[in-house]
Amino acid sequence: MLNINLVPEVKKEQARVKKVNLSVTTFAFVVGGVLLTAVLILGSLLGFRSTRISSVDKSIKKIEDELVAYKELEDSVLTLENGLADIKQIVTGGRDWTIFYGDIEKAMPADTQFSSFKVSGNTVTADVNGKDVKSIDRFIKSFSDFKNSGGNNVYANVVVNGYTTKDNGEVSFQVVFDVVGDTK
Numbered sequence: 001m002l003n004i005n006l007v008p009e010v011k012k013e014q015a016r017v018k019k020v021n022l023s024v025t026t027f028a029f030v031v032g033g034v035l036l037t038a039v040l041i042l043g044s045l046l047g048f049r050s051t052r053i054s055s056v057d058k059s060i061k062k063i064e065d066e067l068v069a070y071k072e073l074e075d076s077v078l079t080l081e082n083g084l085a086d087i088k089q090i091v092t093g094g095r096d097w098t099i100f101y102g103d104i105e106k107a108m109p110a111d112t113q114f115s116s117f118k119v120s121g122n123t124v125t126a127d128v129n130g131k132d133v134k135s136i137d138r139f140i141k142s143f144s145d146f147k148n149s150g151g152n153n154v155y156a157n158v159v160v161n162g163y164t165t166k167d168n169g170e171v172s173f174q175v176v177f178d179v180v181g182d183t184k
Helices: 009-092 097-107 134-145
Strands: 112-120 123-130 155-165 171-179
Touching: 112 134, 123 134, 134 155, 134 171
Parallel strands: none
Antiparallel strands: 112 123, 123 171, 155 171
16 A cells, blocks of 8 residues: 655654644743742742841840840849858868968978968968078978878978078078868
8 A cells, every 4th residue: 555645744844843842842931930939939938037037136136135234133143142152161161270370380490480471272472581591491391391180291382482681691582382282
């Protein structure tokens, strides 16, 4: 049998191109619609986020403004807490000054005496007068080797910061030392 082609090849090609164009155009519209929808959703989320951040910032500012009135109260409470902590330390323990000064007196060589004495935490700074230059050595050895009733060193890091001598041989020197542990 013989095939007779009623539609010429050119018409077939035009129909195929028309079909492809329709498919591509439809696909482009669908992709464009999806992208437009995505852009609109992201834009609205960004706008919502900006609005929410602005709202939260306003709330924070309002609360900060309200808290300004309580700043003085907070300072008073902190002062009271510090005072109560100091009272608690005094009540529960701390340094027993009578024992502390008794230990200082026992450790002090006979030919030296304090002219000034300052305690800051566990560090003592003092000006000392002595009979002669050897008094400095006796002071350092006496304080470095002094032990309590338990056999533990009471003083550490005994350092002489300088000295001056007088015409009669007497010496003045500055000393810094640490009290080991808390004396109770």
